[in-house]
Amino acid sequence: xxxxxxxxxxxxxxxxxxxxxxxxxxxxxxxxxxxxxxxxxxxxxxxxxxxxxxxxxxxxxxxxxxxxxxxxxxxxxxxxxxxxxxxxxxxxxxxxxxxxxxxxxxxxxxxxxxxxxx
Amino acid sequence: xxxxxxxxxxxxxxxxxxxxxxxxxxxxxxxxxxxxxxxxxxxxxxxxxxxxxxxxxxxxxxxxxxxxxxxxxxxxxxxxxxxxxxxxxxxxxxxxxxxxxxxxxxxxxx
Numbered sequence: 001x002x003x004x005x006x007x008x009x010x011x012x013x014x015x016x017x018x019x020x021x022x023x024x025x026x027x028x029x030x031x032x033x034x035x036x037x038x039x040x041x042x043x044x045x046x047x048x049x050x051x052x053x054x055x056x057x058x059x060x061x062x063x064x065x066x067x068x069x070x071x072x073x074x075x076x077x078x079x080x081x082x083x084x085x086x087x088x089x090x091x092x093x094x095x096x097x098x099x100x101x102x103x104x105x106x107x108x109x110x111x112x113x114x115x116x117x118x
Numbered sequence: 119x120x121x122x123x124x125x126x127x128x129x130x131x132x133x134x135x136x137x138x139x140x141x142x143x144x145x146x147x148x149x150x151x152x153x154x155x156x157x158x159x160x161x162x163x164x165x166x167x168x169x170x171x172x173x174x175x176x177x178x179x180x181x182x183x184x185x186x187x188x189x190x191x192x193x194x195x196x197x198x199x200x201x202x203x204x205x206x207x208x209x210x211x212x213x214x215x216x217x218x219x220x221x222x223x224x225x226x227x228x
Contacts (some may be wrong), residue, residue, distance in 0.1 A: 037164075037219075044121065044222040045156070045164065045207050050215070059215045062119065095163060103154045103209045103217050104169035111163055 002026040004096055004109035011115045017084040020112045022096035029077040030054040033099040036070065036081045038092040039111075046092075050099065051079055086116045119212055122147065122220035129226040130198045138223045140191040140208030146218055148189035152211035155184055155193045159204045167206075168193060195225070203227045 007021040022034065036048040049060035051070040058070045069082040079096060094112045097105035123141040130136040140153065147153060151171045156164035166175055168184035171191065181196045191210070195202055208220035 035217075045158075045209075045219040046121075047209070047217045047219055061216060097164075101169065102152050102211055104166055104175070105154070105156070105164070105209075106166045106175065108163035108165075 002098070002107055004098065004107055006094075006096060006109040006112045009113040009115070011117065012086050013118055014087055014116055016086050016116075017082060018086060018114050019080055019082045020094050020096075020114070021078050021080050022109050023076065023078045024098070025077065027098075030074060034070075034072075034079045035097045035099055035105060036068075037095045037097055037105075037108075039095070040089070040092040043092075048081070048094075053079060083114075086114075088116050090114065091116045119146075119216065119218045122208055122210060122218055124206075124208060124220040124223045126221075127224045127226065129228055130195075131228045132198055132200065134198050135194060135196045136198060136225065138193045138195075138206055138208075138225070140193070140210075140220045142189050142191075142210055142218070144189060146210040146212040147186065147191050149213070150211045151186065153184065153186060153191040154209045155182075156207045156209065157202075157204045158207065164207065198227055200227050 003025050005023045030053045033050045035050045051058045053072045072079045096109040153171050155168040158164040167182045172184040183194045206223045212218045
């Protein structure tokens with residue numbers, strides 16, 4: 001079955017970087033865009049950007065421009081989201097989600113909690 | 119890009135119908151028929167309920183329906199059931215290959 005499995009929880013200090021992985025299975029990895037969405041504790045969903053696993057092309061929300069980098073490794077069907085210069089308000093659960101068509105996101109990964117604390 | 123505006127909470131009794139609004143602008147909701155709706159239970163990942171404004175993925179009950187008028191999209195849940203109690207988020211295409219989510223609505227089944 002189609003499945004996205006993300007890496008485990010991370011604790012980082014302010015100013016550091018974090019890299020979250022999302023391994024896809026059950027479908028043709030290069031056939032679907034992958035999006036990243038985050039959710040701060042008790043807050044709503046926030047779209048961060050997407051990567052085209054076929055070409056490696058990316059597009060990021062303006063808010064994250066310059067701090068986020070999305071990459072992929074087609075040999076292991078995995079996408080990565082790297083967020084730098086972390087601040088306390090980056091504490092959130094980060095999700096990857098496959099795009100079937102535009103914002104028809106399905107499935108989603110299980111989420112990765114990133115905690116930024118000194 | 120500002121978040122789309124949703125009511126913080128909506129409630130209804132079992133069997134009733136409720137509607138959740140999602141208000142954007144002419145740059146997002148009003149310009150594209152690309153609004154999706156997601157259901158999220160506590161501690162779980164979101165699940166798509168509606169895409170392209172009014173289409174239901176297979177496996178989603180037809181109690182869920184979507185529509186749009188001007189800059190406002192709506193999700194209607196008919197025949198409300200206890201398992202529908204969750205948070206709901208709209209998401210719209212916002213141009214230039216970007217997307218924006220709504221502020222979220224907590225649905226309570228009384």
